Amino acid sequence: DAGVTQSPTHLIKTRGQHVTLRCSPISGHKSVSWYQQVLGQGPQFIFQYYEKEERGRGNFPDRFSARQFPNYSSELNVNALLLGDSALYLCASSLVRGIGTEAFFGQGTRLTVV
Amino acid sequence: GNSVTQMEGPVTLSEEAFLTINCTYTATGYPSLFWYVQYPGEGLQLLLKATKADDKGSNKGFEATYRKETTSFHLEKGSVQVSDSAVYFCALSVGGGGADGLTFGKGTHLIIQP
Numbered sequence: 076d077a078g079v080t081q082s083p084t085h086l087i088k089t090r091g092q093h094v095t096l097r098c099s100p101i102s103g104h105k106s107v108s109w110y111q112q113v114l115g116q117g118p119q120f121i122f123q124y125y126e127k128e129e130r131g132r133g134n135f136p137d138r139f140s141a142r143q144f145p146n147y148s149s150e151l152n153v154n155a156l157l158l159g160d161s162a163l164y165l166c167a168s169s170l171v172r173g174i175g176t177e178a179f180f181g182q183g184t185r186l187t188v189v
Numbered sequence: 190g191n192s193v194t195q196m197e198g199p200v201t202l203s204e205e206a207f208l209t210i211n212c213t214y215t216a217t218g219y220p221s222l223f224w225y226v227q228y229p230g231e232g233l234q235l236l237l238k239a240t241k242a243d244d245k246g247s248n249k250g251f252e253a254t255y256r257k258e259t260t261s262f263h264l265e266k267g268s269v270q271v272s273d274s275a276v277y278f279c280a281l282s283v284g285g286g287g288a289d290g291l292t293f294g295k296g297t298h299l300i301i302q303p
Contacts, residue, residue, distance in 0.1 A: 180233040
């Protein structure tokens with residue numbers, strides 16, 4: 076079975092530009108979450124989507140947005156990029172939203188803002 | 190708010206040594222607790238979890254016990270191998286559905302020398 080897949084794996088953007096990152100969850104998983112991992116730190120929660128609706132949001136500015144499609148894949152959009160947005164962006168999927176549900180992570184998209 | 194504190198790394202041990210990585214947490218509700226591992230060049234993988242007090246999670250020789258009285262979830266292994274070299278993250282989620290996502294510690298880089 077394919078795991079969580081993210082694209083692209085790497086990209087370089089200029090300050091002020093916009094970026095779209097994509098995530099395909101494990102087949103049958105309906106919940107997708109996004110995390111930002113700055114070098115040397117733990118992942119920080121950005122969004123959770125379940126059944127195509129936003130169910131949770133972390134402490135990130137409105138420049139960050141996301142959506143989930145009918146096939147449960149997801150996009151993370153970041154507008155007006157800043158140097159500080161440079162990070163590894165991780166997508167995680169899970170079967171349901173219950174307590175203790177295991178999240179399966181993709182390998183991430185490495186974003187560099189110059 | 191929710192937070193996780195884990196021991197700073199890197200932690201360097203010899204093969205077959207005993208491992209302890211300390212993790213303590215604060216949470217606004219009753220959390221589920223997790224240990225995730227990130228091998229070089231790979232995504233995060235769930236190592237073990239516990240969803241209620243006094244539960245012991247275990248996997249691949251690693252163990253951790255959910256201690257509510259000390260708000261701790263320390264990771265232990267009796268005899269480490271070179272292949273255990275990785276970054277280990279302690280994490281928690283609160284509430285049904287984990288809509289606040291996972292809250293991670295900063296990670297502990299473990300280096301096992303032959």
